[in-house]
Amino acid sequence: MKTMLNIALPKGRLGEKVLAMFEKSGFECPAIHESGRKLIFENPEKCVRYFWVKPSDVSIYVERGAADIGIAGKDILLEYEPDVYELVDLDIGKCRMAVAGKKDFRDDTTKTLRVATKFTNITKTYYASIGRDIDIIHLNGSIEIAPILGLSDVIVDIVETGATLKENNLDVRETIVPISARLIANKSSFKFKNEMIEKVACALSEFAASEDKK
Ligand code: PRP
Numbered sequence: 001m002k003t004m005l006n007i008a009l010p011k012g013r014l015g016e017k018v019l020a021m022f023e024k025s026g027f028e029c030p031a032i033h034e035s036g037r038k039l040i041f042e043n044p045e046k047c048v049r050y051f052w053v054k055p056s057d058v059s060i061y062v063e064r065g066a067a068d069i070g071i072a073g074k075d076i077l078l079e080y081e082p083d084v085y086e087l088v089d090l091d092i093g094k095c096r097m098a099v100a101g102k103k104d105f106r107d108d109t110t111k112t113l114r115v116a117t118k119f120t121n122i123t124k125t126y127y128a129s130i131g132r133d134i135d136i137i138h139l140n141g142s143i144e145i146a147p148i149l150g151l152s153d154v155i156v157d158i159v160e161t162g163a164t165l166k167e168n169n170l171d172v173r174e175t176i177v178p179i180s181a182r183l184i185a186n187k188s189s190f191k192f193k194n195e196m197i198e199k200v201a202c203a204l205s206e207f208a209a210s211e212d213k214k
Helices: 013-024 055-063 074-080 120-129 163-167 187-192 194-213
Strands: 005-010 040-043 048-053 069-073 085-089 095-102 113-117 134-138 154-159 170-179 181-185
Touching: 005 013, 005 055, 005 194, 013 048, 013 069, 013 194, 048 055, 055 069, 055 074, 055 181, 069 074, 074 120, 074 170, 074 181, 085 194, 113 120, 120 134, 120 154, 120 170, 154 170, 163 170, 181 187, 181 194, 187 194
Parallel strands: 005 048, 005 069, 113 134, 113 154
Antiparallel strands: 040 048, 069 181, 085 181, 095 154, 095 170
């Protein structure tokens, strides 16, 4: 029996781009293009099995070995610090993690700063690095509303085009870190399926580099 490479793809717009990268790199899977609600697809000829998972869950599948490799945003890797190898920066899904606030907000450094975010780990690490006292307010979405309603002074969130901030009268105050999609691998898979994983990693990094030059 052939050894298959199990690949966790992030469901959604980024996932479609990622799948196209895999397919153009020689790891196509015709079955995945059939419409329906199926989540697992394989192409035994190419020894690949793809499955769609929630983007923030990719690193869980990979860390626990249910997937050998996967594509995760750097935001998720920094937030959850999964025990995986980060192999390639795919140079897609680019955005940044930033602090944003109301246009007229002035930081009073004598007071604890109230920060609303989904990314509590990234936020704590960032403010600890600059020695600023904060009160974290963990939210699950629509973070931009928090400073408008006075729930927080600022937010830490992903900014891509900046449209969401603009439409809610918020400004970026500081950029914490640039974000992009990364190819990650399970540590033991990397040992035992090394040849296959290296082949994928090489093909994807060559593909990402050639796209960059276009
Ligand atoms: C993210 C983020 C912002 C928005 C930024 O939300 O939380 O709300 O994208 O993008 P922009 O700068 O292009 O406007 P996402 O759509 O990923 O969903 P979420 O609300 O679940 O975080």
